[in-house]
Structure formats: C-alpha cells, structure tokens
Amino acid sequence: MNAMFRGKAWSFGFRTAVILYFVCLIILPVTGIYVQSFSEGIASFLASVxxxxxxxxxxxxxxxxxxxTIVNVIFGTITGWVLVRYTFPGRRLLNSVVDLPFALPTAVGGLLILLLLGPGSLVGGWAEKLGSPLVFHEPAIVLAMVFVTFPFVIRGVQPLLEEMDQSQxxxxxxxxxxxxxxxxxxIFPSMLPGIVSGAMLAFSRGLAEFGAVxxxxxxxxxxxxxASVYIFGEIESNNQQGAAAVSVILLTMSFLILWTVNNVAARRFQR
Known part of the structure; x- marks a missing residue:
C-alpha cells in the first residue's frame, strides 16, 4: 500500500515538474510578448504593426x-529519396551532415556564406562583375534561410520512404x-505528409531566423x-512595445503553422 502511495506521489511530482518547466519555459515568455505588445493600448499596437x-x-x-521553403521542398525531397533508395560510398556521412545546420551556430552559417559569396570571394567577385551581387541582397538571405532549414524536409520524407510498403x-x-x-x-502520396510538414516547419523557422541572416x-x-533584424533594431532603439508587436505577428504565424503540422501528423497517424 505504501509502495503504491509512493508511486503515485512520484508520478504526481514528476508531472507537476514537467508542467512547471513547460509553463516557465514556454507559456510565460509567450504570454509576456503578447502582454508587452498591447501594453500601450491597441492603437499603439496597430500603429507599430x-x-x-x-x-x-x-x-x-x-x-x-x-x-x-520551395527550394528546400525540391532539393530536400530529392535528397531524402537518394539517401533512402540508393546505396553509395559516403552515404552515412552525407546522412549525418544533413543535421549539421541543427548543430552549427547560425551565426557561423552566416559567416560561411559571407566568406563564400562575399565581394572578396571567387563567386562573389563574378557576381559583382555581372552586376548581380549576392551578399547584402535578397539571394544571400534566401541562401541563409535554406541553410538553416535544410534538414526539415529531408527528415520529414525519410521515415515515410523507409516505412512505405514497396509491394504497391x-x-x-x-x-x-x-x-x-x-x-x-x-510514391508521392505517401511522401506528401512529410513534405508538407517539413515545408511548414522550414517556413516557420525561416521567418524567425536571425543569426545567419x-x-x-x-x-x-x-x-x-x-523582420527578426527589425525587431532587434527596435529593441536597440528602446522601443520594446514596437518590437513585441512585430514579434506577435511572427509568433501567431508560427502557432498557426505548428497547429497545421500537428493536424497533418494526426491524420497520417489515424490512417
């Protein structure tokens, strides 16, 4: 009886600790952003937005x-297909390198792009001569977003290809x-849920990227x-309400994307 009571106490304490951790790490900061964005009234919020x-x-x-995201959908799907369906030298290494953007600091990724495509590099120099500079323009931003979101579609597609019944x-x-x-x-209908969920996560991650961009x-x-750099600039200018207002837009978009991803995953699980 005492053992059962201790087991229930441990279970209750464990669940309480997890809930408190979740509240302190996620709920309170997110709530704080929404509160801060409306701290000076809805008129000020709308003016900032x-x-x-x-x-x-x-x-x-x-x-x-x-x-x-479109670039990642195309090349991520192809990469996931090759890693699952083909065997070749270096396959395991390539499969490990896919997760490098998750482990590498995003600022390092931005520095790599700057060194490879900057005005002093070979590619950057050619682009400058052609009148289409890459760094400090939209192509570099897209490349930075592709780099940090590269694994999402691949890791979304791979399990579905591995689990797919090849008899059909x-x-x-x-x-x-x-x-x-x-x-x-x-094949494609079986891969589609992974492509969609990976694409949505990549888009959400791209919205919030700062370090590489x-x-x-x-x-x-x-x-x-x-947007992320604009928010940083507003904080540097001591306009926390304006920074929070723009943050709310990105945060709400991310919530909607995650909700959609969870619905896609739930439907796939039911099937």
Whole structure:
C-alpha cells in the first residue's frame, strides 16, 4: 500500500515538474510578448504593426522564407529519396551532415556564406562583375534561410520512404505503369505528409531566423531588412512595445503553422 502511495506521489511530482518547466519555459515568455505588445493600448499596437518599415520587413521575410521553403521542398525531397533508395560510398556521412545546420551556430552559417559569396570571394567577385551581387541582397538571405532549414524536409520524407510498403510500387511496375506515373500515383502520396510538414516547419523557422541572416542581409530598410533584424533594431532603439508587436505577428504565424503540422501528423497517424 505504501509502495503504491509512493508511486503515485512520484508520478504526481514528476508531472507537476514537467508542467512547471513547460509553463516557465514556454507559456510565460509567450504570454509576456503578447502582454508587452498591447501594453500601450491597441492603437499603439496597430500603429507599430502598420508602420511602413515594419510591414515591409514582415512581407519581405515571408516572401524570402517562402522561396527558401520551395527550394528546400525540391532539393530536400530529392535528397531524402537518394539517401533512402540508393546505396553509395559516403552515404552515412552525407546522412549525418544533413543535421549539421541543427548543430552549427547560425551565426557561423552566416559567416560561411559571407566568406563564400562575399565581394572578396571567387563567386562573389563574378557576381559583382555581372552586376548581380549576392551578399547584402535578397539571394544571400534566401541562401541563409535554406541553410538553416535544410534538414526539415529531408527528415520529414525519410521515415515515410523507409516505412512505405514497396509491394504497391512493384505491383504498379508489373502492370506496366511507367516510373513517372508510379511515382506520382503511388510514391508521392505517401511522401506528401512529410513534405508538407517539413515545408511548414522550414517556413516557420525561416521567418524567425536571425543569426545567419543578420550577417548577409545588408539591413537596408524596405529592401533587405527582415523582420527578426527589425525587431532587434527596435529593441536597440528602446522601443520594446514596437518590437513585441512585430514579434506577435511572427509568433501567431508560427502557432498557426505548428497547429497545421500537428493536424497533418494526426491524420497520417489515424490512417
């Protein structure tokens, strides 16, 4: 009886500790941002959100994050397919390197892009001569977002390909179906949930990227100033309410994306 009581006490204490940890780490900071954004009234909130520099920064960030997501969907799907379906020398190493953006500080990623594509580099020098500089312009921002979000689609696709029953694929080939049609009708629908969830996570991560972007963006208001750098600038200018207001927009977008991802995952689990 005492052992059962102690077991229940331990279980209750463990659950309480987890809930408190979650509240302190997630709930309170998120609530604080929303409270701070409306601290000076809704009129001040709307003025901060609809400030021309603010909404241009948010729009630019969403546009570039979408471009980076499309790039990741295309190349991430291909990479996931190759890692699962083909065996070749260095496959394990390549599979490990995929997670490098998760382990590498994002500022280091931005520095790598700056060194590889900057005016002093070979590629950057060619781009300058062609009149299309890369660093401190939108292409560098997209590349930085692609770098930090590269693993999401790959890791979303890989488990689905590994779990997929290949008997349906073989049956389609036996019936004379072409490889392209088999991919579109049999393989791609199985991969689609992973592609969608990975793409949404990549887009959400791209919206909030700061470390890799700040080094290569140029931070020109209305042209290369992204939302995360704008928020940092507002804090540096002692405008915490304005920074919180723009943060709320990004935070709400991320919540909607995560909710959609969870729904996609739940539907896949039910199937």
């Amino acid at each position: 609809f400030d021309p520099l603010a909404w241009k920064a948010v729009f630019l960030t969403a546009k570039l994050a979408m471009i980076a 694929e073989e049956a389609a080939y036996t019936m004379g179906t072409s490889r392209a049609r088999t991919f579109l009708t049999v 700040v080094l290569v963006a140029g931070n020109i208001p209305g042209k290369t100033l992204v």
